[in-house]
Amino acid sequence: MMRPASVIALLGACVLGFATAAAPARAQEIELPTQSWSFNGPFGTFDRASAQRGFQIYNEVCSNCHSMKLGYYRNLTGIGIPEEDIKAIAATKMVPTIADDGTPAERPALPADHFKSPYANDKAARAALNGALPPDMSVLEKARAGGADYIADLLNGYGDPPPGMKIGDGLYYNKYFPGHQIAMPQPLQPDQIVYADGTKATLEQEAHDVATFLTYMANPEMEQRKRIGVKAVIFLTLLSGLTYAVKRKVWADVH
Numbered sequence: 001m002m003r004p005a006s007v008i009a010l011l012g013a014c015v016l017g018f019a020t021a022a023a024p025a026r027a028q029e030i031e032l033p034t035q036s037w038s039f040n041g042p043f044g045t046f047d048r049a050s051a052q053r054g055f056q057i058y059n060e061v062c063s064n065c066h067s068m069k070l071g072y073y074r075n076l077t078g079i080g081i082p083e084e085d086i087k088a089i090a091a092t093k094m095v096p097t098i099a100d101d102g103t104p105a106e107r108p109a110l111p112a113d114h115f116k117s118p119y120a121n122d123k124a125a126r127a128a129l130n131g132a133l134p135p136d137m138s139v140l141e142k143a144r145a146g147g148a149d150y151i152a153d154l155l156n157g158y159g160d161p162p163p164g165m166k167i168g169d170g171l172y173y174n175k176y177f178p179g180h181q182i183a184m185p186q187p188l189q190p191d192q193i194v195y196a197d198g199t200k201a202t203l204e205q206e207a208h209d210v211a212t213f214l215t216y217m218a219n220p221e222m223e224q225r226k227r228i229g230v231k232a233v234i235f236l237t238l239l240s241g242l243t244y245a246v247k248r249k250v251w252a253d254v255h
């Protein structure tokens, strides 16, 4: 048998442990400006046009350095890109295959293929990028405190360092990166992208769009999950009402 005092001590330790584990360390260091996102809230959905512009940015810019190994080209149906277009997009990438004679070869990608990685492996990426490793983008939005806000802020967060701050070799000042020195050169500039849909490509617009796309890639099931959640709440509300009505009827004579 444990003595009550030790039980209380154990419970206390558990509570403390939870409290410290739950504290988001990064979020407290730097205050992140927040934006309004189409996918926030219980009825939120992905802004298809924004996510498609975000894919254009990923495809033209980010995918030169970052892999997105868990994503498939066919995932693009979820942001409203027609199947024919997805086929054409995939076909512009060459992926490894094995020729009939058993030698390594290349073939155009298909919608069922994973997004093509820019480097064969992490070592090759580091060798090309001054020793820095761009994180895989598949679940980047989930992996960083602040999610879409953090990604958008980071892309808007380049600038001159405050006076007196020394920036290391091959690093760049960024207001929102923990430690403020990031190995990624500013990837987006105003008007860098010529949007297929004619939207004006301010830096803020570009950052917002690519963050929307990366949020979709990290949570492709989100809209369905929210729809089920809303239905469950409606169902439970109706069920509660019904149960209460039955209770009143059953007990009516007793009161």
Ligand code: HEC
Binding pocket: 057, 058, 061, 062, 063, 064, 065, 066, 129, 132, 133, 134, 135, 140, 144, 151, 154, 155, 181, 182, 183, 184, 185, 187, 188, 210
């Ligand atoms: C020239 C190569 C290059 C390009 C292009 C590039 N990145 Fe990066 N990115 C990097 C590297 C290297 C790192 C790792 C930085 C570090 O750890 O200091 C990184 C890190 C990041 C991070 C993670 C920061 C963190 O918290 O760890 C995000 C988010 C990011 N990039 C987004 C993007 C987006 C969005 C694009 C396209 C608009 C993009 N990157 C284009 C090289 C690149």
